[in-house]
Amino acid sequence: SRVEYLNYEVFDDHGWELTDDDLFEKASDADLAPDDYGRLLVQQNETLLEAAENRGFAWPYSCRGGACSNCAVALVEGEMPTPAGHILTEEWLDRGIRLSCLSAPVTESAKVVYNVKQLPGLEELIL
Template sequence: MAQFYRLRVHHRQTGEIHDLTVASDRYILHQAEHQGYELPFSCRNGACTSCAVRIRSGEVFQPEAVGLSQELRDRGYALLCVSYARSDLEVETQDEDEVYELQFGRYFGGGRVRFGLPLEDD
């Protein structure tokens, strides 16, 4: 049987704060949308970082978050499209590029990748 939890979302991109109730057996993003809230997302499969949030308090279960390293999960990041609430939560949306840089910056930090297909100059 599902448990219900309070969720507070600090939406950095819009400056809004959303308060809603989520069930423990359904994806958080899906539930937020059904309650009329628009949150960032892209793939809906846990493969990108568009729906990434930083957990301020609480706990989620996200076994399908393949697009988020264990290191970032341990640092309090979650992907709402494949996360289940496990307690009352307070989260803050993130900028996709910011999370991508945290996860992959060490691999691409030296500049643009020069192998593979040629990149056009900006």
Template sequence: MPTVEYLNYEALDDQGWSVDDDDLFEKAADAGLDEEDYGTLEVAEGEYILEAAEAQGYDWPFSCRAGACANCASVLKEGEIEMDMQQILSDEEVEERQVRLTCIGHPAAEEVRIVYNAKHLDYLQDRVI
């Protein structure tokens, strides 16, 4: 079963970290963050990452659940996430900035690392509902 290691974008702000830091997850592991901000999820075959987070009791941001807004956006830091049909992200955001939508995304690797709650990134603001 794939494992998703996650980090809340708001925790980056609080800690003064950048989404581009190479050692982001090492710093998060040492920072004593609570489970809502940092941890791991097991994601069942065919299950979306957002669904897995909710099943474990987390309140991750979302709105449409259909890949038509950026509320559930995350930044993929390691591994691979396949998305069902999404219409809101540009090729540049997906391929170069590694943005993925957790409402329609499922892990395509055994281990995945994401920064969730990335809707706060400047370039996604115009697509947050």
């Protein structure tokens, strides 16, 4: 899967919201550092977190087993399954939140915002 990624930590600086329709267009025009915005190719045997790490990025994580939500991403486009045995509620899944340590997008392309662990409410899940 070809994944376009964006760092949630730059949102404040730019006044962006996760619900902005043209979020990734704005990101692509914003001249962000490669750490904060870009594209990566996820290989078949990689989780999204591993794919980022294998390309030299330091995305947040802790347990690597679906139990803490430090590795949470917001899936803006595409599909990314969540295996059983994770901490996310249905409500978070419905809002597009996924755990990058557990899986990767299964669609040919996807857009994800990483570093969303500090979303209001989600941080309470963090152990």
